[in-house]
Amino acid sequence: MGKSRLVAEVATALYQRDATVLSGECVAELGLPYQPFVEPIEAVLSGLADGRLSTGRDRRTAAELDVGRMAVLEGLAVLAGRRQPGTRLGPDLEGRRRLYRAAVQGFDAIAAERPLVLVLEDLHWAGDDALQLFRYLVKHSAGSPMLILATHRTTPPDRSMALVHTAAELYRLNGVLRVDLGPLDIEDITELLVGESGASVSVARQAAYLLRDQTGGNPFYLRELWRDLAGDGGLAALRRDHLRTPESVRDTIQSRLDLLESEYRDVLELAAVLGEEVDVVMLLAAHSASSSAVSIREGVLAALDACVAHRLLEPTGGGRFRFLHALARQAVLDNMPPSQLAHVHTVAAEAVERVSAADRRVQRLAHHYANTGVREHAPRAVQYLVEAARLADRALAHREAAQLFEQAVPLADGSTQRDDLRLAAARSHHLAANFARARELDEQVATTGSPTHRLRAAIGYEATSRRTGRLGQPAIDLLTGALAGVERDPSDPLYVRAISSLGRAFAFTASTRETEVLSARAIEFARTIGRHDLLAQTLEASLVGLRPGHAAVQLTRATELSVLAKGSGDLHKLSSAAYHRGTLCYLFGDRQGLEDAYADLIRANHLTGQQYWEYVTICFDYARYFMSGDFGAAERTNKGLLEFGELIGTADSAEGPYGVRAYMIRREAGRLDQIRPLITGSEQPTNHWAPGLLALYTELGLTQPTRRLLDWLLDDQLPRYSQSGDWPATLAFLTEAALSLGDQATARRLRPMLAEYAGLNLLTGPFVALFGSADRYLGVVDSLLGCGTPEEWFASALRMDTHMRAPVHQAQTLAAHVNHLRQLGSAPRMVEEMEQQVRAIAEPLGLRRVLRMIGVPHPTDPHSEPRPDRLTRRELEVLRLLSEGMSNREIAHALVISENTAANHVRNILHKTRCDNRTQAARYATKRQLFK
Numbered sequence: 001m002g003k004s005r006l007v008a009e010v011a012t013a014l015y016q017r018d019a020t021v022l023s024g025e026c027v028a029e030l031g032l033p034y035q036p037f038v039e040p041i042e043a044v045l046s047g048l049a050d051g052r053l054s055t056g057r058d059r060r061t062a063a064e065l066d067v068g069r070m071a072v073l074e075g076l077a078v079l080a081g082r083r084q085p086g087t088r089l090g091p092d093l094e095g096r097r098r099l100y101r102a103a104v105q106g107f108d109a110i111a112a113e114r115p116l117v118l119v120l121e122d123l124h125w126a127g128d129d130a131l132q133l134f135r136y137l138v139k140h141s142a143g144s145p146m147l148i149l150a151t152h153r154t155t156p157p158d159r160s161m162a163l164v165h166t167a168a169e170l171y172r173l174n175g176v177l178r179v180d181l182g183p184l185d186i187e188d189i190t191e192l193l194v195g196e197s198g199a200s201v202s203v204a205r206q207a208a209y210l211l212r213d214q215t216g217g218n219p220f221y222l223r224e225l226w227r228d229l230a231g232d233g234g235l236a237a238l239r240r241d242h243l244r245t246p247e248s249v250r251d252t253i254q255s256r257l258d259l260l261e262s263e264y265r266d267v268l269e270l271a272a273v274l275g276e277e278v279d280v281v282m283l284l285a286a287h288s289a290s291s292s293a294v295s296i297r298e299g300v301l302a303a304l305d306a307c308v309a310h311r312l313l314e315p316t317g318g319g320r321f322r323f324l325h326a327l328a329r330q331a332v333l334d335n336m337p338p339s340q341l342a343h344v345h346t347v348a349a350e351a352v353e354r355v356s357a358a359d360r361r362v363q364r365l366a367h368h369y370a371n372t373g374v375r376e377h378a379p380r381a382v383q384y385l386v387e388a389a390r391l392a393d394r395a396l397a398h399r400e401a402a403q404l405f406e407q408a409v410p411l412a413d414g415s416t417q418r419d420d421l422r423l424a425a426a427r428s429h430h431l432a433a434n435f436a437r438a439r440e441l442d443e444q445v446a447t448t449g450s451p452t453h454r455l456r457a458a459i460g461y462e463a464t465s466r467r468t469g470r471l472g473q474p475a476i477d478l479l480t481g482a483l484a485g486v487e488r489d490p491s492d493p494l495y496v497r498a499i500s501s502l503g504r505a506f507a508f509t510a511s512t513r514e515t516e517v518l519s520a521r522a523i524e525f526a527r528t529i530g531r532h533d534l535l536a537q538t539l540e541a542s543l544v545g546l547r548p549g550h551a552a553v554q555l556t557r558a559t560e561l562s563v564l565a566k567g568s569g570d571l572h573k574l575s576s577a578a579y580h581r582g583t584l585c586y587l588f589g590d591r592q593g594l595e596d597a598y599a600d601l602i603r604a605n606h607l608t609g610q611q612y613w614e615y616v617t618i619c620f621d622y623a624r625y626f627m628s629g630d631f632g633a634a635e636r637t638n639k640g641l642l643e644f645g646e647l648i649g650t651a652d653s654a655e656g657p658y659g660v661r662a663y664m665i666r667r668e669a670g671r672l673d674q675i676r677p678l679i680t681g682s683e684q685p686t687n688h689w690a691p692g693l694l695a696l697y698t699e700l701g702l703t704q705p706t707r708r709l710l711d712w713l714l715d716d717q718l719p720r721y722s723q724s725g726d727w728p729a730t731l732a733f734l735t736e737a738a739l740s741l742g743d744q745a746t747a748r749r750l751r752p753m754l755a756e757y758a759g760l761n762l763l764t765g766p767f768v769a770l771f772g773s774a775d776r777y778l779g780v781v782d783s784l785l786g787c788g789t790p791e792e793w794f795a796s797a798l799r800m801d802t803h804m805r806a807p808v809h810q811a812q813t814l815a816a817h818v819n820h821l822r823q824l825g826s827a828p829r830m831v832e833e834m835e836q837q838v839r840a841i842a843e844p845l846g847l848r849r850v851l852r853m854i855g856v857p858h859p860t861d862p863h864s865e866p867r868p869d870r871l872t873r874r875e876l877e878v879l880r881l882l883s884e885g886m887s888n889r890e891i892a893h894a895l896v897i898s899e900n901t902a903a904n905h906v907r908n909i910l911h912k913t914r915c916d917n918r919t920q921a922a923r924y925a926t927k928r929q930l931f932k
Contacts, residue, residue: 002181002218002219002220005219006181007119007149007151010149011117014115014147018114019116019147020113020115021116021117022110022116022117023039023118024041024120025039025120025121026121026123026124027276033392033395033396033400034127034129035125035130036121036122036123036130037103037130038079041079041103044107045077045106075098076102076103076106079099079133096606097606100136100137103136103137104141111145115145115146116144117146118148119150121151123160126160127397127399128611129396135169138176142175165644168640182217183217184217184219185212186208189204189211190204190208193207193208197234197235204235207235224311253332254335256310256312257312259310260303263303264303264306264307267300268303269340269344270347271313273333273344273348274364278321280301281355283304285352286351312324312332338373341371342372342373343372345368345371345372346372348364348368349368349372349377349380352364352368363388363391366384366385366387369384370384370385370407370411378411378413382408382411382412382417382421389408392404392428393428398428398431398432398610401428401432406422406425409422419453422445423441423460426438426439426441426442426464429441430463430464431572431610435464435612439461443457443461445457446478447478454481454482455482455486457478457482458482459479459494459501461474462475462504465505466504466508466544473509476502476505479505482498491529496522496525497538499521499522500522500526500541502518503515503519503521503522503541504519504542504544506518512550515544515545519541522542523538523539523542525538532564533570535564539557539564540573540577542554542557543557543558543576546728546764548756548757548760558577558584559577561573561580562600565577571604574600575600578600578601579613579616581593581600582598582601582620583766586623586761589803591805598617601617615641615645619641621637622638622641622661622767626665627770629668629846629847631665631668631846638658639658641661642658645658657768659692660764660769661769664769668808668849668850669847669848669849670848670851671848672699672700673700679696679697682705685709685713690709691729693709694706694734694737698733698736698740701740703896709737710734710738714746714749726764728762728764731750731757731762732777734746734750735750735754735777735780739780739784742784742892742895742897743896743897748785750781751778751781751785754778755778759796759800762777770809772806772809772812773797773801773813775796776793776794776797776809776816779792779793779797779816779817779820780816780819783819783820783823784898784901791817794816797809798810798813798814801813807841808845811841811842811850812850814834814837815854818831818834818835819853822907823904823907823908828911835854838850843856852872852873853872855871855912876930877895878891878895878905878909880930880931883922883926885922888906891906906921909921
């Protein structure tokens, strides 16, 4: 409320102190892709073009400065919509960066002369491309004497989730401030009335209560109402009960419209159809009420004067006028009969066509022809809508492009053209990360279109489905059905793309053999055809799953895809290659490779602004925070992923990736006890993700529920889970459950499955669950089984953890090694030295789970008091049973562990308590009243 007025007052005050003020605004209907920057950039262009400003203040030669100047001018011209990108600013890897750099350099040139105030109004209507430029400008202008004032609405229906995420990212930067404007309260309104009317504070306050009730404290309503009151006697009119309080802005505007002569009202209605701001030239071209050019001009100018006098319009300079408020214009439009509105759109379209230099010409023509409601105008509406959509797509404003393509569908002539438009809209929706709508459009065409359209749609449907982690069977059905209707020609790129997509779809149904065969065949066909773009598509489609036996091949393909993408400037393929390289590098323990992939993803996403790859970039952030033990940042990032996932339609939820990440954070930080009251142990596994439920039971020490669920998974569900994309996490959770129970039989059964990952890290999803080295798990399993070479496994795991620069994984491996040494009865000094290594890493990071593994309780742990001498929870259980006179065999039976494990626990208890035998250990427990 009142944001525009506040910004205007601030900008005016700074202008009076010799600041330069540039302003631009967004409109809701068919603005240029980079609004609200277009008008400020036009001003910058004007200053640079006539040589009044310089783009460089360094020691470069005149020729070098001239080259830089031309690059900036070219970039600014593209952003302002004056020209299409040339060779230097084409869709290559650096093209978008050059555009943004040109904008920063242009504004810097202005700011070098005088401090700059850049006003960006109604940012909630800005497209994705404009928000990308906004982020770039804020981040790269910190050293300039520049103040950016951006206004936006935060309430439906105008609330923009894209802007919410942009703002959330920028709030972390120094110098970024948010000011929330709520309604004016009684004291604010009192102050307003005192200043406007000159009344005393007591009189103004009495009126303020009534005005607050009438307007809700909305500054715009208050200002409009006060203007009416001021013309009718001011506060005296309020006292005389002559208050004409508008129930809405429409009522206020309607009262003013009634005062206009009919021919003046026609001009105002035409202005409303033309836009929130209109110039006299366009009004003159559109207005045809008079036959004489002189009378037309005089009539339009008189109408504008009347509208200004009645507070409907205000002049902005340069022969331009605008409505006092967006709601004022909407009120005019709402009061126009539909037939009249359609007619005026026709008049406006014809006028824009006549004025070849009209701002946003293509967008205006598309908007007006699409709203004429005349069937004869439909072809032109489609023509301009498609042209506007393509302009938006080329400017990477994909969301706007999708909306334009869809708007053209009902106006198209014939099913073929409609399907082409639907597929174009689906592609733009996909690039804008609006996956749900892209899938709907593709499915519609895939079930009703021509054979070729069906195949193209099925390919698009599969590409969108895998972005959101959906099952592959619907995509398989659509693809196989569409392939049955076309010739299977290996030289046809469309056929090659289809079998490549089919192979990827099979991967989501655990049909790995079909995936490998179809992927290899598609890549071979693409190489034969010799098209790099087709090869890139087939390589990308083959990058599914993290199976250890196929990982080396996938890394080779991801690397080749990265090279192709950089060579062609395909930023979306580069993002995909970077994501897969990153996850594969984690699998192989290559931290530098992961960081290189992350850097590529950052660069590509910075230039494309596609929301899905921004989501993936945040997944990388989460992984880096988690590995380093910064759980606070990891938790905040996870919450951001949940919100972002809801925005773009990923599978993040309490039991999806968000829930798994939250569990992994909480268990390492020792905060699972917070949810213990919510877990009964009798949950139905079919109502949850069973491996995750098993992990909860295991970590909370619920022995019987852990035993029951582990048996259910092993006996009935193992084949299904072993073929899923979540298998690495499932395998880790199964192994941890078996180890907690001392279940040697299950550990022996799981060991060959773990051995497939020997030398690799365990990872699920886009950095959903990071477990570190599989060698650590192999070492703990072999320690339990009393076989193999656990020491070598631990040493191998620690080398990988260290190379990964992952202190969380290092602490986990060292703690596992400590427990192994205890079981062996190794020299106490050796054990204590390794314990110190664990504590040196774990205590500063708050790795409570790791510390508990070696017997160091959390200070606030309810179990910490009765755990002297660093006895673990399991050792306390053993000591309780030992004190009751049980033998090792009886203890093993009671705790469902092996007799050998029970003996190891007893040995550790004697060592920690410094007791010589079991009798002394029982006395130790009694003396300290551990089990009262």
